[in-house]
Amino acid sequence: MIPSEPAAEHLLSDDEVLRFISHGYHLVVPTFREGFNESICESIGEAGDGTGNGILEAVPLLQDVYNHPAVRGALVSLLGADYVMNGHRHLHINSPGSRSQGWHQDGTNVRHHQIWCLLGMYYPHDVVAERGPTMIMPGTHLRNAPTDRLQTYTNIDGQIPLAVKAGTVALTHYDLWHAATLNRTEHPRYMLKFLFDRQAVPSAPSWAYDAETVDQVSARRIREQVGPQGYSSDYYKEWELRTEMWQWMLGHDSSVPAGAFKDMLS
Numbered sequence: 001m002i003p004s005e006p007a008a009e010h011l012l013s014d015d016e017v018l019r020f021i022s023h024g025y026h027l028v029v030p031t032f033r034e035g036f037n038e039s040i041c042e043s044i045g046e047a048g049d050g051t052g053n054g055i056l057e058a059v060p061l062l063q064d065v066y067n068h069p070a071v072r073g074a075l076v077s078l079l080g081a082d083y084v085m086n087g088h089r090h091l092h093i094n095s096p097g098s099r100s101q102g103w104h105q106d107g108t109n110v111r112h113h114q115i116w117c118l119l120g121m122y123y124p125h126d127v128v129a130e131r132g133p134t135m136i137m138p139g140t141h142l143r144n145a146p147t148d149r150l151q152t153y154t155n156i157d158g159q160i161p162l163a164v165k166a167g168t169v170a171l172t173h174y175d176l177w178h179a180a181t182l183n184r185t186e187h188p189r190y191m192l193k194f195l196f197d198r199q200a201v202p203s204a205p206s207w208a209y210d211a212e213t214v215d216q217v218s219a220r221r222i223r224e225q226v227g228p229q230g231y232s233s234d235y236y237k238e239w240e241l242r243t244e245m246w247q248w249m250l251g252h253d254s255s256v257p258a259g260a261f262k263d264m265l266s
């Protein structure tokens with residue numbers, strides 16, 4: 001499948017982009033051809049663990065996941081039309097009887113509050129709660145955390161297990177806190193992790209921007225409370241960070257040089 005510009009219907013709305021800014025993730029549920037996810041599972045079983053960055057060569061069909069118009073629509077909306085797939089990717093096999101991972105943010109602990117990199121997690125089979133879903137904590141892409149302390153946290157009020165339907169692609173901000181959970185079933189849980197990089201500071205919205213309703217939508221989303229209810233001074237900081245990220249996405253702030261944060265991530 002040759003990727004082309006996503007049709008307008010596949011671009012995210014203002015509300016979806018703003019929801020990503022406040023929650024740090026967006027789920028895409030593409031409709032694949034009959035038997036597609038099953039074929040991927042079979043090929044993964046044959047390729048086995050240890051393919052590392054070679055998983056795309058081992059299972060070339062995976063390219064169709066990220067070329068799917070609904071997935072491309074979300075990627076273009078969040079990263080701009082010229083985004084690129086990063087060379088790092090990994091098949092995460094969560095085997096029966098595994099233990100939970102500690103909470104973590106991927107990469108070195110240099111965080112930023114723009115959208116330079118997305119983690120794309122594709123699940124080729126249904127993931128029920130018992131089959132070791134990835135746990136995420138919405139909103140934490142704006143919470144810088146010491147990695148050594150973070151891994152000692154256990155259950156957090158508001159955490160969400162990605163118990164999803166086969167074919168789901170979860171796009172998260174690179175800094176979102178997440179962890180694999182224990183697999184209580186007799187079947188391995190597969191997750192394909194691919195990274196996507198933004199190439200340039202936004203100069204204009206790359207999603208389905210609607211000038212008529214955008215102010216109303218943004219006012220609501222920027223102040224939305226994500227995570228545990230109750231007073232926290234962190235919320236005030238978060239509202240500022242969301243405002244800055246939104247202005248940046250709209251193309252109103254070019255003070256961050258292109259690539260400045262990408263260099264830190266690599």
Ligand SMILES: O=C(O)CCC(=O)C(=O)O
Binds near residue numbers: 093132178
């Ligand atoms: O397998 C998962 O659900 C998450 C794995 C993960 O986040 C990691 O190994 O960095």
Ligand SMILES: [Fe+2]
Binds near residue numbers: 104106
């Ligand atoms: Fe991770």
